Amino acid sequence: MREFRLLIDGRLVSGAARLDVINPATEEVLAEAPRADRAQLDEAVAAAKEAFPAWSAKPVRERGALLDRLADALEARKDEFARLLTQEQGKPLSEAHWEIGFTIGIIRYHATLDLPFEVLKEDATRKIVRQHTALGVVAAIVPWNFPMLLLVIKVAPALLAGDTVVAKPAPTTPLTTLLFGEICGDILPAGVFNVIVDQNDLGDALSSHVDVAKVAFTGSTATGKKVMVSVTGTLKRFTLELGGNDAAILLDDVDPVEVAPKVFGAAMMNAGQICLGAKRIYVHDSQYDQVCDELGRLARESVVDDGLKQGTQMGPLQNKAQFEKVKGFLEDARRHGKIVAGGEVVNRKGYFIRPTIVRDIPDDARLVTEEQFGPVVPVLRYSDIDDAIARANDSEYGLGGTVWAKDLDRAFRVAARIDSGIVWINTFLDVSPDISFGAAKQSGIGTQLGPEGLEEFTQVKTITMAK
Numbered sequence: 001m002r003e004f005r006l007l008i009d010g011r012l013v014s015g016a017a018r019l020d021v022i023n024p025a026t027e028e029v030l031a032e033a034p035r036a037d038r039a040q041l042d043e044a045v046a047a048a049k050e051a052f053p054a055w056s057a058k059p060v061r062e063r064g065a066l067l068d069r070l071a072d073a074l075e076a077r078k079d080e081f082a083r084l085l086t087q088e089q090g091k092p093l094s095e096a097h098w099e100i101g102f103t104i105g106i107i108r109y110h111a112t113l114d115l116p117f118e119v120l121k122e123d124a125t126r127k128i129v130r131q132h133t134a135l136g137v138v139a140a141i142v143p144w145n146f147p148m149l150l151l152v153i154k155v156a157p158a159l160l161a162g163d164t165v166v167a168k169p170a171p172t173t174p175l176t177t178l179l180f181g182e183i184c185g186d187i188l189p190a191g192v193f194n195v196i197v198d199q200n201d202l203g204d205a206l207s208s209h210v211d212v213a214k215v216a217f218t219g220s221t222a223t224g225k226k227v228m229v230s231v232t233g234t235l236k237r238f239t240l241e242l243g244g245n246d247a248a249i250l251l252d253d254v255d256p257v258e259v260a261p262k263v264f265g266a267a268m269m270n271a272g273q274i275c276l277g278a279k280r281i282y283v284h285d286s287q288y289d290q291v292c293d294e295l296g297r298l299a300r301e302s303v304v305d306d307g308l309k310q311g312t313q314m315g316p317l318q319n320k321a322q323f324e325k326v327k328g329f330l331e332d333a334r335r336h337g338k339i340v341a342g343g344e345v346v347n348r349k350g351y352f353i354r355p356t357i358v359r360d361i362p363d364d365a366r367l368v369t370e371e372q373f374g375p376v377v378p379v380l381r382y383s384d385i386d387d388a389i390a391r392a393n394d395s396e397y398g399l400g401g402t403v404w405a406k407d408l409d410r411a412f413r414v415a416a417r418i419d420s421g422i423v424w425i426n427t428f429l430d431v432s433p434d435i436s437f438g439a440a441k442q443s444g445i446g447t448q449l450g451p452e453g454l455e456e457f458t459q460v461k462t463i464t465m466a467k
């Protein structure tokens with residue numbers, strides 16, 4: 001079994017303890033991960049603090065060049081990363097390749113960015129200049145659904161901005177992050193990037209740490225609220241990307257046969273464990289039966305298996321706790337709705353649930369009001385588009401959403417009325433490192449990616465000079 005180690009102050013070290021990482025497709029131990037204790041967390045933060053002055057003083061182009069070297073190193077080992085990602089996370093290898101490819105793209109994009117002084121105003125009497133300075137130590141806290149992408153979306157802007165980082169993956173998916181740590185250890189100065197692993201017990205200590213300047217967090221809304229409490233002690237900066245319950249609204253002019261595979265993909269990618277996934281599907285009365293039938297057919301035809309097997313379209317749920325949670329939603333679906341397809345756990349080792357389409361379920365069922373984060377999706381009927389929009393917006397979440405239509409003008413008008421940070425029309429997950437996105441309501445605070453995302457890792461400062 002391969003050995004993984006923490007990265008603290010440029011050294012690969014054993015943890016104070018160890019934890020088993022389970023392959024969710026087999027329920028077997030894939031590897032042991034090192035588990036840090038509080039003292040190692042403090043060492044990692046101290047190392048990042050120590051490294052900060054020299055790192056932030058480096059010219060931005062030098063930091064960018066080092067990011068490019070990281071991207072090269074990841075690219076050279078992308079097959080190994082994708083395979084390990086599938087083994088620890090469960091997603092099909094093709095999706096793991098997509099995630100690693102996008103991860104590399106995010107690093108390369110940030111390598112090109114700059115943080116120049118901007119002259120805001122200049123006249124005969126004075127000059128006013130804006131500067132973006134680095135913040136200090138950034139805590140990057142990551143969930144288990146996209147362990148690499150959601151790590152690098154924080155780490156790349158932080159490093160380019162001149163911040164140093166202590167990263168903490170989720171305990172069930174630490175291996176790709178630890179492997180990334182090995183690469184960083186070879187390329188970056190000691191202490192600039194550190195990785196610790198916990199058993200869900202060090203998040204609070206990290207986000208409340210007096211020497212951490214910013215917390216970049218992705219995870220559930222419940223944990224995000226705890227992070228918000230943790231940062232108050234020192235009024236740290238923070239970015240929160242949290243849960244979602246995104247609506248897919250199909251207008252009445254869609255072709256059900258053509259649109260169903262696209263909506264199905266938006267709901268079932270990564271076995272539904274995607275923050276921006278379609279979690280409620282609203283269909284016009286006139287097409288409801290046909291869309292339900294098409295989605296049901298696609299669910300029945302889906303190949304659910306170990307993500308490493310060729311031809312697999314959907315892997316297992318990532319961990320036992322999530323598996324149990326989604327089983328609870330299945331129960332809710334059975335009790336309150338009609339199951340069109342799926343509805344059962346696959347009778348084999350691994351946390352497999354068949355893609356499940358549920359119809360005729362009331363708006364107040366848990367499957368509709370809560371974030372299921374699994375392959376069990378309700379299809380809801382509407383007859384009036386205003387009513388569909390109101391129901392889509394009747395949620396504490398406001399992460400994303402999709403609109404599907406032939407008439408693009410109408411679709412745009414609907415999209416403009418959805419209360420969320422991102423809406424796609426006739427497409428899904430069309431993300432790009434240079435386009436920033438945020439979230440509405442309880443789905444998060446702050447912006448990721450693009451120049452605006454980079455600014456979140458800096459302190460804005462104005463310098464006013466009298467002439």
Ligand code: NAD
Nearest residue numbers: 142143144169170200203204219220223241242243244275
């Ligand atoms: P989670 O909130 O349980 O855990 C996320 C991370 O927070 C883990 O690393 C965990 O160890 C850590 N953590 C736990 N307690 C903490 C504390 N008190 N302080 C600080 N950190 C703590 O989330 P999860 O179950 O791993 O991930 C699923 C959730 O993430 C879903 O709700 C999903 O929608 C959300 N998510 C959101 C986005 C987005 O961009 N908005 C992206 C992916 C996932």
